[in-house]
Amino acid sequence: MKAKQAYIRPEIxxxxxxxxxxxxxxxxxxxxxxxNGGMQWCRTNCKSHANMNMSDSGARPS
Amino acid sequence: MREASAMRLLAxxxxxxxVHEEAASADRVIKAQLELTYRCNLHCLxxxxxxxxxxxxxxxxxxxxxxxxxxxxxxxxxxxxxxLSGGEIFTHPNFFEIYEAAHRKGFLLQxxxxxxxxxxxxxxxxxxxxxxxxxxxxxxxxxxxxxxFTKVPGSFKRFLQGMELLxxxxxxxxxxxxxxxxxxxELPEIKRFVESFGQKFGYTTSLSPRLNGDxxxxxxxxxxxxxxxxxxxxxxxxxxxxxxxxxxxxxxxxPDSDRxxxxxxxxSTIHINARGxxxxxxxxxxxxxxxxxxxxxxxxxxxxxxxxxxRYRTDSPCKTCKILSFCDKKPTDARWEMGEAEAxxxxxxxxxxxxxxxxxxxxxxxxxxxxxxxxRVRA
Numbered sequence: 001m002k003a004k005q006a007y008i009r010p011e012i013x014x015x016x017x018x019x020x021x022x023x024x025x026x027x028x029x030x031x032x033x034x035x036n037g038g039m040q041w042c043r044t045n046c047k048s049h050a051n052m053n054m055s056d057s058g059a060r061p062s
Numbered sequence: 063m064r065e066a067s068a069m070r071l072l073a074x075x076x077x078x079x080x081v082h083e084e085a086a087s088a089d090r091v092i093k094a095q096l097e098l099t100y101r102c103n104l105h106c107l108x109x110x111x112x113x114x115x116x117x118x119x120x121x122x123x124x125x126x127x128x129x130x131x132x133x134x135x136x137x138x139x140x141x142x143x144x145x146l147s148g149g150e151i152f153t154h155p156n157f158f159e160i161y162e163a164a165h166r167k168g169f170l171l172q173x174x175x176x177x178x179x180x181x182x183x184x185x186x187x188x189x190x191x192x193x194x195x196x197x198x199x200x201x202x203x204x205x206x207x208x209x210x211f212t213k214v215p216g217s218f219k220r221f222l223q224g225m226e227l228l229x230x231x232x233x234x235x236x237x238x239x240x241x242x243x244x245x246x247x248e249l250p251e252i253k254r255f256v257e258s259f260g261q262k263f264g265y266t267t268s269l270s271p272r273l274n275g276d277x278x279x280x281x282x283x284x285x286x287x288x289x290x291x292x293x294x295x296x297x298x299x300x301x302x303x304x305x306x307x308x309x310x311x312x313x314x315x316x317p318d319s320d321r322x323x324x325x326x327x328x329x330s331t332i333h334i335n336a337r338g339x340x341x342x343x344x345x346x347x348x349x350x351x352x353x354x355x356x357x358x359x360x361x362x363x364x365x366x367x368x369x370x371x372x373r374y375r376t377d378s379p380c381k382t383c384k385i386l387s388f389c390d391k392k393p394t395d396a397r398w399e400m401g402e403a404e405a406x407x408x409x410x411x412x413x414x415x416x417x418x419x420x421x422x423x424x425x426x427x428x429x430x431x432x433x434x435x436x437x438r439v440r441a
Contacts, residue, residue: 013072017170019195019234021075023082061195062078062093062143062170 022061081142085330091362093331094136095145095344098160099123100336102150104176104212106201108240108282110345111149113274114336123336126156128354130163132334135358137167141332143194144169147344149336152179162191170194178217180224185231196228196235202245203255211244229259239265241292242282249292265296267413268390270345271398280399286412290420314384314422322348322372322393322403324386332362342369347394348403378404379411383429388421389414406430 085092100114100123109115124132136144144164151157151173164171177198200221202208208218228235237256241249253263267289271277284292317324327342334340339350340361349368351361372393374381380391381404391410393403400407411429418426 012069013077014069015072015074015077017194018074019236021073021078022195023075023078062082062172 019061024061082330089329091139091330091332092141093143093145094141095147095331095333096129096132097147097149097334097336098129098151098154098157099149101153102148102176103153103178104150104214104217106176106199106212108211108242108269108279110270110272110279111336113272113276115149124338126159128338129156129160132338132353132358133160133164133167133169137169139358139362142170143172145172145174147174150176150179152184158187161188161193165191165193172197175199176212176217176221177224177228178220180227182227185227185233188233189231192233194234196233198225198228198235198237200237200239200252200256201242202248203252204248207245207248225259236261236264239263240269241265241267241284241289241296242269243284243288244282246284246288246292249296253296263296265292267292270392270395273347275398277399280409283409286409286416289413290416293417294420314387314418314426316382316384317386320374320381321370322374323369328366328369340365342366343392345392345394348372348397374404376402376404378402379406379429379432380404385414385418385426385429388417 081092084090097111100111100119102109102112102115105112105115133144146161146164148154152175154160161171171193173193173196175196175198177200201211202218205218208221209215212218237259239245239249239252239256245252249265256263267284269279269283272279323342323346327346331342332340333342333344333346334353335350338353340353340356340358341347341350342365346369349365349372351365353361356364380386380389383389383406389410390413391407396405396407397403406429408430415426415428
């Protein structure tokens, strides 16, 4: 039988919107950012916005 | 209600990462790009939407009511990041009605613009409901080149005025540049210009055919050897090293599936064009559904499932290509340029080879010449 999970009380956080901290994910064009060295980008492998290639399609920092 | 100051602060990067990870595990859409219109005050030579930037096409575009209804639907689905794009967004006759409605709904708004239409009044209105970010296209910083490329005399002057106003406003913005054959020698100057605004220089070398299939935009591509030289010249090494450290994936590996789209297409992002056709990415036109025929939820379900289901049915070299992770190929580009979405685009193969050899510091076999190499070894 599956053990009951402990209840975690929800918490509300304050978030300051900082585009320079945006992460790159959900890459619709997996290769857009690979120009920088051939690393695999994928939807669960968020990366820093810094120095990314900017394109019409594909990953957009968010 | 708790005071905002009493709440714990979560860094934006952690917040964003958490939202993305939760969306990925729950298969939830959190990002949308909405092309408000194909209207634009410029006619850039590489632009994929410009063929439809003409009066006879505007009646087919989404109406204000249709857009407002889509905003409701997107909010209901839990979409958080909304990118408004065009054409030129500020040429839309109801831009602020749409923008302010979207802002009230709580979307984090990302605006794409060519930067030539900023006025004090426009900026004041944006400041009243600030966007999350504004991305400005910047393909030249000299008047002759800029105005030639946009086909609009005086556009460079208006761009510069716009950037001064934007800088003074304190609104968050950044630049994006397409590195092309005609501006490649100007890139260091563009980089300096961008950095003079305190911004990081971001660029891409990828160009696509236009939405009507016209491939004339590809004439501005940089030669593959120049792509490599530019990437070496403009990429800051400390960042690349930092990213490489936390990644175990080998960039040289045969694809683990025969899916036509091995990227994130059909997962957490939607694209809606100016005619209300939903897709998974700006330049994905293999599968689209009209939001005039389907609800947003139904359209997502249909298009995502179809795009995820697309497979290589031929023995295209792309199916088993080991340098895929260096390649810019998009199936719809291949369909326009090569006549078949599965076909390799030789230009992209050359660029991927050059990037791969640079990154791995060794010779690779060109994906279109693998058969020849095998024959040589056997002989």
